Amino acid sequence: MSTGLRDSVIRARGLGKKYRQRWALQDCDLDLPAGRVVGLVGPNGAGKSTLLNLAAGLLAPSAGSIEVCGGPSAADVAQLARVGFVAQDTPAYARLTVADHLALGRRLNPAWDDAAARERVARLGLDPKQRAGTLSGGQRAQLALTLALAKRPELLILDEPVAALDPLARREFMQLLMEAVAEHELSVVLSSHLVSDVERACDYLVVLVDSRVQVAGDLDELLATHHRLVGARRDPDRLPAHQQVISARHTDRQTTLLVRTEEPIHDPSWSVDGINLEDLVLAYMDRTAPAVRRPRLEVQR
Numbered sequence: 001m002s003t004g005l006r007d008s009v010i011r012a013r014g015l016g017k018k019y020r021q022r023w024a025l026q027d028c029d030l031d032l033p034a035g036r037v038v039g040l041v042g043p044n045g046a047g048k049s050t051l052l053n054l055a056a057g058l059l060a061p062s063a064g065s066i067e068v069c070g071g072p073s074a075a076d077v078a079q080l081a082r083v084g085f086v087a088q089d090t091p092a093y094a095r096l097t098v099a100d101h102l103a104l105g106r107r108l109n110p111a112w113d114d115a116a117a118r119e120r121v122a123r124l125g126l127d128p129k130q131r132a133g134t135l136s137g138g139q140r141a142q143l144a145l146t147l148a149l150a151k152r153p154e155l156l157i158l159d160e161p162v163a164a165l166d167p168l169a170r171r172e173f174m175q176l177l178m179e180a181v182a183e184h185e186l187s188v189v190l191s192s193h194l195v196s197d198v199e200r201a202c203d204y205l206v207v208l209v210d211s212r213v214q215v216a217g218d219l220d221e222l223l224a225t226h227h228r229l230v231g232a233r234r235d236p237d238r239l240p241a242h243q244q245v246i247s248a249r250h251t252d253r254q255t256t257l258l259v260r261t262e263e264p265i266h267d268p269s270w271s272v273d274g275i276n277l278e279d280l281v282l283a284y285m286d287r288t289a290p291a292v293r294r295p296r297l298e299v300q301r
Ligand SMILES: Nc1ncnc2c1ncn2[C@@H]1O[C@H](COP(=O)(O)OP(=O)(O)OP(=O)(O)O)[C@@H](O)[C@H]1O
Pocket: 019, 020, 023, 024, 042, 043, 044, 045, 046, 047, 048, 049, 050, 051
């Protein structure tokens, strides 16, 4: 079945993962739409890798369930073939050459697109005879993406794929990804600390903080329904019921709120502004942050 016919590429219900006594992910309900590029954003330790590893079938849930491309993750070989996964540190077999990795991919994957893989390796300027262990971090990330794409997956999961890359390598990686998305019917979920990557590549956002999904939705819709209100100091509890306060800051005289609402804001005592992606993500991180903890989200341009 093509991704175009599916509503959700990832469907989680009450999903949770516990390591010893500590929940790394809890009460996660998600319906990630097919055919989109989903950005999963959150601070260190939020549970992003845990969620992506559950989706890739590398971890088993401690609670709830997760379905990927219409079936339980990693249920069988066919299901594994539907998902391409690039793990956080883009692991490769150090002693195998680039060409060996392609040969392995060919042998293991029924829908392997060898011509595309070889063409990409040539375009990236990778030497097929070079051992993966001697590639730079950026080259290894590109090789991992090439291998994942050559599987012709329905869903590509990328766990902080560009975290270790310099800005140029990061741009090249994201470009290759966006070309692949434009070329093939492909759903992508990528995690990142970098708002700029999400801004450039993603059209759907999930913010995960302290093991819980804080907000998930179409990026444009989220930006259109969140507003910054600035006005004379007042109690946020007195706002109309349809205005959900996401974050609030007060000085002696002034109150600044970030609110979510589908409805127009008529109160003339507020000055109302739109927000950008960075404001949105920081507001949801701020909501859960103890006063002493600063959000650790990188904003690189
Ligand atoms: N194998 C493990 N054993 C015990 N605790 C773990 C294990 N893996 C992850 N954790 C814990 O689970 C929580 C979530 O970790 P996870 O790696 O999913 O976060 P993350 O959002 O991907 O973080 P980062 O951005 O730093 O990669 C953290 O508190 C982490 O210490």
